[in-house]
Amino acid sequence: MKIAMTSKGKDLESEVDTRFGRCVYFIIVDPDTMEFEAVSNESANASGGAGPQAAQAISKKGVEVLITGNVGPNAYQALEAAGIRVLTGSNGIIKDMIQKFKNGELEEANSANVGSHAGMGGRR
């Protein structure tokens, strides 16, 4: 199984980036083997529609579960279409979140948990 995590850095010691569409990296990891790759998020600087674009990107990578902080409405719609499970509310270190995921401690999102443009640093 492949899970994608939004990350500020390129390794498992990095901090979770709580934004989805505009996160810096995706860490795509197999929780059983802990093998991972870091993919930089091409949509981070998109003028708009970063969420759906990021969803397309991780869907193409064959991701089944997303672990992140926040997901907006357009992103959620796209992730749902992709059939990707969305776990929100994460922060802290990537490695710790994987452990929490394995323990079943992360919460499943059934809708967007923030409004549009929440990841745009105070700009609306």
Next chain:
Amino acid sequence: MEMGRVMIMAEAAGINIEKMKRDTMKISVASGKGGTGKTTISVNLALSMDNAMLIDCDVEEPNCHLFFKEPMERVREIGIPIPRFDLEKCDRCGKCAEFCQYNAIAIIKNKLLFFEELCHGCGGCKIICPNDAVSETEHVLGIIEKGGMEEMELYHGLLKIGEPFGVPIIKAVKELASPDKNIIFDSPPGTACPAVEAMSDSDFVILVTEPTPFGLHDLKLAVDVVRNIGTPFGVVINRAGIGDNRVEIFCEEDGIPLLATIPNDLDIAKLYSKGIPIVEGIPEFKQEFIKIYDKIKEIVKTQGVE
């Protein structure tokens, strides 16, 4: 020399013929910071000039009409073409999604998703589709209304609540500018797309500011934008007396013409609060606005020769 030849030579020299032909002017009234008095300047300048027409380009919050007694009348709706997808013909090749600069289209797991509010109506998806699966339908963004007075018409655009994107309405309302009239465009505040659109194609830009640190900070941003557009411009300081003289120093050091200084005056504020133009309440003020217009004419004339 006959006029036709003059025109051909002028065109070859890169001179704007359309501008040469008319002796009227298009002036945009803009500001980096909101609430500096763009509408006050726009309305009073338009009322002080001969043969003027006022176009309120602040489509998110037009307010020039508050200074006129006649109610605004609806002229027409303004929309953009948005795509409609024929899912029988569409084979989910993803070319449209890849093309869309605004990420309004996504193809995920053989599903096509369209995010209407992200679409700018460019029509690129229709052109790029190899399967002829895209047709267009109009998405209404807002309306244009007309008001003002018999001797000075006012048009404004009004963006629908919830629509994030006013530029097409600004373009549409600008098209109503009559070439035989002196046009005042009251621009939206800021330095983003709507403000740039409202300042483009004008002969002159008036930047209205207040003499405060905020006013100066946002004036500098606006100056950078107008310099990029390449239009001659000058500054009006409104509510002079509330801050300091740093705006004046900045203008002097930067070689920016100071067109006028309007005092922070209780009588002006009272008129404003009642929706009465200054030049109506204090007719002597008309001279001040005529002076602004004369200064602009002078600047445009000398810059045109250079």
